[in-house]
Amino acid sequence: MGAPPDDDPLALAIAPPPDESPEQREARLSAEAEARRISEVIDEQLRIEKATHRKRRSQTVKVLLLGQSESGKSTTLKNFQITYSPNAWAEERDSWRTVIQLNLVRNINNILDMLAEEMAVTTTSKPTTATPPPLIADVSDDDDDTAESPPPTATPASSGPLRFTDHHALLKLRLTPLRELQRDLEEALGVSLAEDVEHPLQRSSAAAVRGPPSPGRTSQEAFIRSHTSWKSRLRAGTEGTPDGVVKRHRASRAREAVEILAGCRDDIRAVWADALVQEMLRRRRFVIESIPGFFLNDVDRIAARDYEPSDNDIVRARLRTLGVQEYNVKFEIGPAAGTEWLMYDVGGSRTQRPAWFPYFDDCDAIIFLAPISCFDERLAEDRKVNRLEDSYMLWRLVCASKLLQNTQMILFLNKYDLLDQKLRRGVRVRDHVRSYGDRPNDVETVSKYFSQHFKEIMKRHSPQPRQFRVHMTSVIDTKATAVTLGIVEEGILQAHLRSVELI
Numbered sequence: 001m002g003a004p005p006d007d008d009p010l011a012l013a014i015a016p017p018p019d020e021s022p023e024q025r026e027a028r029l030s031a032e033a034e035a036r037r038i039s040e041v042i043d044e045q046l047r048i049e050k051a052t053h054r055k056r057r058s059q060t061v062k063v064l065l066l067g068q069s070e071s072g073k074s075t076t077l078k079n080f081q082i083t084y085s086p087n088a089w090a091e092e093r094d095s096w097r098t099v100i101q102l103n104l105v106r107n108i109n110n111i112l113d114m115l116a117e118e119m120a121v122t123t124t125s126k127p128t129t130a131t132p133p134p135l136i137a138d139v140s141d142d143d144d145d146t147a148e149s150p151p152p153t154a155t156p157a158s159s160g161p162l163r164f165t166d167h168h169a170l171l172k173l174r175l176t177p178l179r180e181l182q183r184d185l186e187e188a189l190g191v192s193l194a195e196d197v198e199h200p201l202q203r204s205s206a207a208a209v210r211g212p213p214s215p216g217r218t219s220q221e222a223f224i225r226s227h228t229s230w231k232s233r234l235r236a237g238t239e240g241t242p243d244g245v246v247k248r249h250r251a252s253r254a255r256e257a258v259e260i261l262a263g264c265r266d267d268i269r270a271v272w273a274d275a276l277v278q279e280m281l282r283r284r285r286f287v288i289e290s291i292p293g294f295f296l297n298d299v300d301r302i303a304a305r306d307y308e309p310s311d312n313d314i315v316r317a318r319l320r321t322l323g324v325q326e327y328n329v330k331f332e333i334g335p336a337a338g339t340e341w342l343m344y345d346v347g348g349s350r351t352q353r354p355a356w357f358p359y360f361d362d363c364d365a366i367i368f369l370a371p372i373s374c375f376d377e378r379l380a381e382d383r384k385v386n387r388l389e390d391s392y393m394l395w396r397l398v399c400a401s402k403l404l405q406n407t408q409m410i411l412f413l414n415k416y417d418l419l420d421q422k423l424r425r426g427v428r429v430r431d432h433v434r435s436y437g438d439r440p441n442d443v444e445t446v447s448k449y450f451s452q453h454f455k456e457i458m459k460r461h462s463p464q465p466r467q468f469r470v471h472m473t474s475v476i477d478t479k480a481t482a483v484t485l486g487i488v489e490e491g492i493l494q495a496h497l498r499s500v501e502l503i
């Protein structure tokens with residue numbers, strides 16, 4: 001090695017002083033050797049940390065589920081568990097019974113609230129019941145909102161007072177235990193009630209047009225803060241209480257719930273099938289069948305003493321998500337078998353969205369759910385905003401994010417089944433989406449049109465070109481969804497392996 005050039009500032013800065021004594025030289029060399037040793041130790045630590053991080057990353061795939069509220073995120077997550085983690089899922093299946101019971105009980109209590117309201121009017125001022133409650137139509141001209149109602153048992157006059165009888169009063173009275181049951185089931189799950197979001201029953205759309213608010217708790221929707229807490233709550237005890245005692249107590253409460261429901265089964269069926277009740281719902285334009293977690297048509301099965309929740313029931317159950325919930329899905333089968341996927345299920349309503357952003361870092365893929373049947377509906381949390389427009393806006397934000405520019409983006413145009421039903425009922429897209437023009441109003445053309453719009457948003461707003469991966473889904477159909485997830489799984493794994501190589 002030659003002498004450093006005289007004018008190199010770095011060489012000058014680290015060169016030994018020209019008048020260095022032998023002792024000083026000795027001390028300097030030993031300090032330099034120590035510095036080198038420390039630096040090598042740090043390098044080694046960094047190497048080990050990087051290898052560990054790489055190993056952990058190579059074993060853990062991170063997926064974020066995004067989309068507005070009720071887009072189907074939690075349902076998609078259930079499909080992942082059903083398809084790829086069947087053993088773990090089998091253990092979990094049972095805990096959904098309480099959620100499904102709660103959904104059913106809330107369905108019927110909502111109806112009983114309305115019935116109480118109507119009967120109160122009937123008894124206080126009989127003649128005025130001839131006038132139906134005021135209707136606030138969100139969307140123009142579609143009146144066909146009772147298409148899915150069960151056939152009435154007798155046909156009451158379509159106008160004039162609803163003449164409820166002692167029979168209705170008796171049914172209402174006999175179903176009183178369901179009030180307390182609802183509270184018990186909520187308590188068993190540890191659910192809270194969402195104050196900030198209108199209940200779907202009060203939402204306007206072409207299919208479900210708003211009626212007057214129901215009294216009491218019907219305007220609130222049950223939600224959970226943590227999926228682990230409600231499941232373990234059902235299985236075990238609470239803090240500070242011997243597990244065995246609490247377990248026995250919970251088991252006995254669960255048996256009681258089954259008994260109460262079984263005892264009320266015939267009366268629930270009778271209320272739901274009653275012609276006057278159906279007429280009341282029709283006049284109020286409540287399409288209760290279209291709300292998430294509708295189970296009244298399944299009362300015979302669900303209120304039976306030996307009821308076992310099926311996967312089909314579970315994917316139809318509704319429990320709103322709050323915050324960001326981490327699921328550790330251990331893949332038991334498929335190409336990813338042996339790997340663990342960290343899946344993040346987020347709350348989709350507006351107040352929940354700021355919580356998404358910290359999870360953008362370091363994630364392999366985003367599955368974005370856009371419910372395309374909602375082209376004629378408004379956001380529950382802001383009735384000025386069209387739900388499809390809201391999905392477009394969210395998709396644009398996610399596509400434009402610099403943090404996510406290397407993240408694989410997968411779009412599920414979900415609720416395809418509901419879109420199909422809605423179009424068949426005669427709801428016209430062009431009445432709600434002006435740019436749709438005179439295109440045919442069938443599900444293929446409409447879904448392709450929406451898909452194209454999402455594709456253009458991605459193209460226009462992504463910081464760098466990326467592939468548009470889209471699937472038409474009805475995630476309550478677990479068989480069809482399993483096929484879609486097969487494609488999705490492979491794509492995510494490949495993206496994951498690429499990202500691990502980059503570390």
Ligand SMILES: Nc1nc2c(ncn2[C@@H]2O[C@H](COP(=O)(O)OP(=O)(O)OP(=O)(O)O)[C@@H](O)[C@H]2O)c(=O)[nH]1
Binds near residue numbers: 067317319346473
């Ligand atoms: N018919 C039909 N119903 C669906 C579909 N996807 C989801 N649902 C139902 O819609 C409701 C809402 O779905 P969730 O998965 O809970 O929605 P989410 O996106 O997790 O909503 P938040 O937790 O509020 O953000 C549930 O009752 C589902 O059963 C679908 O493709 N078709």
Ligand SMILES: [Mg+2]
Binds near residue numbers: 320346
């Ligand atoms: Mg959810």
